Amino acid sequence: MKKRIITALLLAILMLSACSSSKETDVKSIEPGTEQYRQIAERNIEAALANSFGIQSVNDESVDLQACAEDYLKNIGLNAEEITALKGSLSKEY
Numbered sequence: 001m002k003k004r005i006i007t008a009l010l011l012a013i014l015m016l017s018a019c020s021s022s023k024e025t026d027v028k029s030i031e032p033g034t035e036q037y038r039q040i041a042e043r044n045i046e047a048a049l050a051n052s053f054g055i056q057s058v059n060d061e062s063v064d065l066q067a068c069a070e071d072y073l074k075n076i077g078l079n080a081e082e083i084t085a086l087k088g089s090l091s092k093e094y
Contacts, residue, residue, distance in 0.1 A: 031037060049058045053068035073083050 046058050050056060052072055053063075053065070055063050055068060057063075058065060070083055073086070074080075078086070
């Protein structure tokens, strides 16, 4: 489970460029490690994921985030077999 969360966060961080520059500036101007930094970074990750998935909020319980993630991966070129393999790799315990 931890590996899946880390991978999701890494992918979200890679997508932070999709967020507005003002949000990125906010994070850069605050001391890393503080609660405020964590909250802004978390909002940026949530915003990046919502933007990538084409939804309003990742906190909307009516949204199937797994389906959104799979659709996103298909849109960037992965096929169903590759997505299944990725999910299998991420679910392994090491």
